[in-house]
Amino acid sequence: MSHAAYVFDAYGTLFDVHAAVRRHAGDVGPNYQIFSEIWRAKQLEYSWTRALMGAYADFWQLTEQALDYTFQRIGGVDPSLRQKLLDAYWKLDCYPEVPAVLKALKQRGAHIAILSNGSPAMLASAVKNAALDTVIDDIFSVDALKTYKTAPAVYDLVTTNYRLYPNAVSFQSSNRWDIAGATKFGFRTVWINRSNMPDEYFDLGPSLILPSLESL
Template sequence: MAHAAFVFDAYGTLFDVHAAVRKHAAKLGPDAQRFSSIWREKQLEYSWVRALMGQYKDFWELTQQGLDTAFALVPSADKSLRDDLLNAYWELDCYPEVPQVLTDLKATGAKIAILSNGSPAMLEAAAKAAGLTDLFDEIFSVDDLRTFKTDPQVYEMVTTQFRIYPEEVSFQSSNRWDIAGATAFGFRTVWMNRMGMPDEYADLAPKAVLADLTGLAALG
């Protein structure tokens, strides 16, 4: 079926979450990759815990807290790089195929949107830095709800704003847990398994699995 909207998670799907550390990897030293993984894991962990507690803090604050934990767990990392890493996170690289894929999908007449845990300012800065701003009809942030994915209310923002049914939405994310949440809500889901990770949440399977966004338009 033709989809009325193509909606994308931001971090890890459109924007490379490890780009900030990679930019400063030489200064961070041999543990840079581990440091980046911990930063990302803690950023997400804090969002889930906050959502369950009903104690919201925006994603930028959680990003900073995750970074501080990464420094604590990786003593070899130079703490003087904190500001440089945070500044780099505002201008993460998008994956190379993203601009053309979004351009092609927009040409079909479908709505194009981001749906992300990121704060509005973070998302707007990332889209601007990547030159993608004009390609999006909407940038949805959980900040409007003061909770995080996988709360069904987050996915409902899309259907409410666009006045469409869940099955009319193709939702793309690199995060398998996010795909599970969107599938449970009723979206057609496409898992961007960029890292070749094993599948999870077998009862909430995606409609398709791709290594990157290149093959998305061909799915129909």
């Protein structure tokens, strides 16, 4: 079934959030995977708590704060790596199948967009670094609203801008909580379960579960 718009979460869906630490794994040390997981978990936690408090700080600030926390949590990592890790986050690798999948969907005549917690500058950098700027039509950032997913107003950025009903939008995310929010809003949702995680939010299930974007 074709949709008028195919909208993608950015981090974890198009771009590998663990690529920054993996690039410097030798310097971070044997706990590099745990280091990366904590950095990501705190980044998301900060977005949810700040959205609930109404105390917005943009996603880059949260990324920096989460990294600082991680250095404290995982001892023995050289603090001089901080800037290298932050620089790497601006140029995350996209997953291998992403360029071909987005190009094929665009050739169907659909809108191709990103809807992300990321700040506009972060997203523009990631898209340009992955050479996706020729296939992505629009980048919608929560920064326009000063809140975070899963606020319904975030998903409404797409429907308002494209003047579409929610069910005309296919939304893809690797984050199950994001899929729950988008499902509640009314999007057709595809959970990209890259890590083979167990399901949750059973009352807000996706339309489809895929291991990657390849079968989209």
